[in-house]
Amino acid sequence: MLVHTSAVAVLKLKNLELTAVEGSDVHVRMLAAPVNPSDINMIQGNYGLLPKLPAVGGNEGVGQVVAVGSSVSRLKPGDWVIPASAGLGTWRTEAVFSEETLIGIPKDIPLQSAATLGVNPCTAYRMLVDFEQLQPGDSVIQNASNSGVGQAVIQIASALRLKTINVVRDRPDIQKLTDRLKNLGADYVLTEEELRIPETKNIFKDLPLPRLALNCVGGKSSTELLRHLAPGGTMVTYGGMAKQPVTASVSLLIFKDLRLRGFWLSQWKKNHSSDEFKELILTLCDFIRQGQLTAPACSEVPLQDYQQALEASMKPFVSAKQILTM
Numbered sequence: 001m002l003v004h005t006s007a008v009a010v011l012k013l014k015n016l017e018l019t020a021v022e023g024s025d026v027h028v029r030m031l032a033a034p035v036n037p038s039d040i041n042m043i044q045g046n047y048g049l050l051p052k053l054p055a056v057g058g059n060e061g062v063g064q065v066v067a068v069g070s071s072v073s074r075l076k077p078g079d080w081v082i083p084a085s086a087g088l089g090t091w092r093t094e095a096v097f098s099e100e101t102l103i104g105i106p107k108d109i110p111l112q113s114a115a116t117l118g119v120n121p122c123t124a125y126r127m128l129v130d131f132e133q134l135q136p137g138d139s140v141i142q143n144a145s146n147s148g149v150g151q152a153v154i155q156i157a158s159a160l161r162l163k164t165i166n167v168v169r170d171r172p173d174i175q176k177l178t179d180r181l182k183n184l185g186a187d188y189v190l191t192e193e194e195l196r197i198p199e200t201k202n203i204f205k206d207l208p209l210p211r212l213a214l215n216c217v218g219g220k221s222s223t224e225l226l227r228h229l230a231p232g233g234t235m236v237t238y239g240g241m242a243k244q245p246v247t248a249s250v251s252l253l254i255f256k257d258l259r260l261r262g263f264w265l266s267q268w269k270k271n272h273s274s275d276e277f278k279e280l281i282l283t284l285c286d287f288i289r290q291g292q293l294t295a296p297a298c299s300e301v302p303l304q305d306y307q308q309a310l311e312a313s314m315k316p317f318v319s320a321k322q323i324l325t326m
C-alpha cells in the first residue's frame with residue numbers, strides 16, 4: 001500500500017492567511033467536503049487536471065458565504081455554494097474565492113446531499129441522458145454500482161423509469177449491500193461472478209437488453225458489461241477503478257457494432273455554460289426534494305482526522321463515502 005500511504009503522507013493541515021474581501025471576492029466558510037477517488041488520483045499526480053503546488057486538496061464540497069466584495073452580484077451572505085469546477089481546494093475551513101469559481105445552490109436540501117451534489121449525481125444524470133435516447137422501461141447495466149456514481153445512477157434511472165442491472169464485487173455481507181441498493185430502486189443486483197454465468201441471460205426474458213452500459217471499473221468487468229449490451233448499444237467509461245484497460249471482443253464490435261465512449265464531467269463543463277451547469281444542479285435538487293435522490297451512504301469525519309478519512313476512502317468494500325466536516 002505504498003502508493004496509498006504516500007498519498008496521505010503528502011497532506012498536512014496548515015494555517016493560511018485569508019486575503020481581504022474585495023471586488024468579486026467571496027468569503028466562504030466550508031461546511032462539508034467528500035473524499036472522492038479523483039481527489040486521491042490528483043494527489044498521486046495521475047488525474048486529467050493537476051493544480052500548481054502547493055495546493056489545497058479536495059475538489060467537491062459545500063460552503064456558506066460569509067461576506068462578499070462590492071462587485072459580487074449573484075451571491076450574498078448566508079448562501080450555500082459549491083465549486084463551479086474541479087481544483088478549488090475544498091478541504092479547508094474557510095477561504096476567499098472569486099465569484100466565478102462558485103455556484104449558488106438551494107439551501108433546502110440535506111447537507112450531505114449538497115456536499116456530494118456537484119460531481120457524482122451530475123455524472124450519473126449526464127451519462128443516462130446524453131448517450132442513448134432511453135425510454136421508460138429500457139434497461140441500463142453498470143458496474144461498481146455501490147459507488148457514489150452508481151448509487152446516483154440507480155436512483156436517477158428509477159426516477160426516469162429505467163430498469164437497472166447493477167454489478168458489484170462479491171463480499172461477505174453481499175445480501176446487506178443487495179438490499180441497500182434495491183431500497184434505492186435497483187431492479188437487479190449481481191456480483192461480477194454471477195454476471196458471467198449463462199443463467200444471467202434469463203433476466204432478459206423479462207427485460208429488454210441494455211442499450212447503455214456504464215463502466216467505472218475497466219478490465220474483465222467491462223468486457224462482461226459489453227457481452228450483455230444490445231446490438232448497437234453504447235458503453236460509457238467514466239472510471240478505471242481496477243486500473244486495467246477495457247478489453248472489447250472483436251466479434252462483439254463487428255457483429256454487434258457496439259460503441260465505446262468516455263465521459264468526463266470536467267470536459268462537459270468546459271463545453272457547456274455555467275447556466276447549463278446550474279440548470280443541471282437544479283434538476284438534481286428537484287429529484288432530492290421529491291425523495292428520489294439521496295446522498296450516498298456516508299461517514300462524517302472531522303477535518304482534523306483527514307488521515308483516517310483518506311485511508312478509509314482507499315480501502316475496498318467500505319461502501320461509505322468519507323465526508324470531511326468543518
Ligand SMILES: NC(=O)c1ccc[n+]([C@@H]2O[C@H](COP(=O)([O-])OP(=O)(O)OC[C@H]3O[C@@H](n4cnc5c(N)ncnc54)[C@H](OP(=O)(O)O)[C@@H]3O)[C@@H](O)[C@H]2O)c1
Pocket residue numbers: 036037038119120123144145146147148149150168169216217237238239240241242243263264265266315316317318319321
Ligand atoms: N468521469 C467523470 O466525470 C467522473 C465523475 C465522477 C466520478 N468518476 C469516477 O468514478 C469512479 C467512482 O467514483 P465515486 O466517487 O463514485 O467512488 P466511490 O463512491 O469512492 O466508490 C468507489 C467504487 O469503486 C469500487 N472499486 C474500488 N476498487 C475497485 C477495484 N479494484 N475493482 C473494482 N471496483 C473497485 C468500489 O467497490 P467496492 O465496494 O467493491 O470496494 C466502489 O464501488 C472513480 O473512478 C471516479 O474518479 C468519474
